[in-house]
Amino acid sequence: DAGVTQSPTHLIKTRGQQVTLRCSPKSGHDTVSWxxxxxxxxxxxxxxxxxxxxxxxxxxxxxxxxxxxxxxSSELNVNALLLGDSALYLCASSATGTETQYFGPGxxxxxx
Amino acid sequence: QQQVKQSPQSLIVQKxxxxxxxxxxxxxxxxYFPWYQQFPGKGxxxxxxxxxxxxxxxxxxxxxxxxxxxxxxxxxxxxxxxxDSATYFCAASRLGGATNKLIFGTGTLLAVQP
Numbered sequence: 001d002a003g004v005t006q007s008p009t010h011l012i013k014t015r016g017q018q019v020t021l022r023c024s025p026k027s028g029h030d031t032v033s034w035x036x037x038x039x040x041x042x043x044x045x046x047x048x049x050x051x052x053x054x055x056x057x058x059x060x061x062x063x064x065x066x067x068x069x070x071x072x073s074s075e076l077n078v079n080a081l082l083l084g085d086s087a088l089y090l091c092a093s094s095a096t097g098t099e100t101q102y103f104g105p106g107x108x109x110x111x112x
Numbered sequence: 113q114q115q116v117k118q119s120p121q122s123l124i125v126q127k128x129x130x131x132x133x134x135x136x137x138x139x140x141x142x143x144y145f146p147w148y149q150q151f152p153g154k155g156x157x158x159x160x161x162x163x164x165x166x167x168x169x170x171x172x173x174x175x176x177x178x179x180x181x182x183x184x185x186x187x188x189x190x191x192x193x194x195x196d197s198a199t200y201f202c203a204a205s206r207l208g209g210a211t212n213k214l215i216f217g218t219g220t221l222l223a224v225q226p
Contacts, residue, residue, distance in 0.1 A: 042201050043156065043216050050211075090155050099207055101158075102158070103148075103155035103156045105155045
């Protein structure tokens, strides 16, 4: 059983560009959450998707947007990249009614 | 009210010793408290979790102690091993809310010396 997978593993962009990160949840999971982890910090909640809709958003600007597909996979899009967007972006999946979130290995984004 | 405060920032323990990491929360609506372990270049992995209806939970060498009145919980790693060297994050969640989003502490870098 594959766990949560994310792609790409690493990405380098320049300021002002746009980026799309991808996540496939663990088998049987229907809920996907995205977190941003800056170097030396704990993960910060960006938003959560369930039934192809954004269910809740953390304290992140509208430059951060997402999507969930019918197969429960998800994308995170970040527009107009800033240097401060450099971080590890983590995807976590869970099944409705359960408490445990399983994290993927993350995508390391570097904005130059 | 959404903060979870974690200490210490870093910890050095001798092999075989006990590692203790502490967390405190403010929001009394939190009802799920997991601990995650993260190795360099990897995503966080769930280690152990507790609900507020119990004061202690043990799984192998890992124990969570929970003090509801003090709004504090801690992770104890018994017989610490060099392979336990990693960053540990406490977190809190309100399962009855709109989502089960996790609020994380700032992390503790644990080094277990052989």
